[in-house]
Amino acid sequence: MKKLMDYLPVTVADKNVLVTGGTAGIGRATALLLASLGARVMIFGRHREELDETLGKLNEAWGERDKTGNNKVIGMIADASEKDDVAAVFKRFDDEFGTIDVLINNAAIGYGSVLEGSHEDRNYMLSTNVDGYLMCVHEAAKRMKQNGSGHIINIGSMSAETRDGGSSMYVAAKAAIQGFSVSLRKELNPYNIHVTLIEPGAVLTDMQEGFVEDLEKKVQNEEMLEAQDIAWAIIFCLSQPKRCSIVSLQIKPLMQEI
DSSP: OOOHHOOOOOOOOTTTEEEEESSHHHHHHHHHHHHHHEEEEEESSHHHHHHHHHHHHHHHHHTTOOOHHHEEEEEEEETTTTTTHHHHHHHHHHHHSSSOOOEEEEOOOOOTTTTTSSSHHHHHHHHHIIIHHHHHHHHHHHHHHHHEEEEEEEEEETHHHOTTTTTTHHHHHHHHHHOOOOOOOHHHGGEEEEEEEEEEEEEESSSOOOOOHHHHHHHTTTTSHHHHHHHHHHHHTSSTTTTTOOEEEEEEEETTOO
């Protein structure tokens, strides 16, 4: 029988990866892990302080890997809900890296019930959590089709199936991403492009409400995951042999009641 590392022959080293929402939570953890494994990574987010701090960590993760002086980790301020921002992100990515190998579609914001907030609030949430995914896939997929390969990972949520009360807006968005991913995979399969949907349960990110001490206690009690748990799951999906395409992966905390 083959050893694990014999079965996972694909390496992310030297892959060109775009991580949306890469300045916090799952996106940040994923970008840091990818950089530590030798990938060339671009991130974007809405807040300058978070971007600068994450870029500093990304460069530390690269360490001595880059002997050429070329930028291996880059980032910019952009909003996933804005088409001009998304276009600017992909132009910068093209200029810096040339080709895109992997898109990690992750940028999202939390929201509760449809009964809450204003129309503008709800529209912004859907523009970010749904249309942002669609716009990034549109740009990435047309480039991947030209390349003849690629991998798109959409970060969804088990909320799409648990459909808890009080979170109807978030459920609607993640259910949309679930359906979108299934159809997208069938569309892109003929072009040698993998599409994977990863649906986490509760994860300790800034999207979670509550005191930090209480959230950390949930992690200790195995009622909540850490962002790095999802990052490692992403690496696993990206490391499969070419003949293997992980369609969907659900990950929940052991003790979370779902």
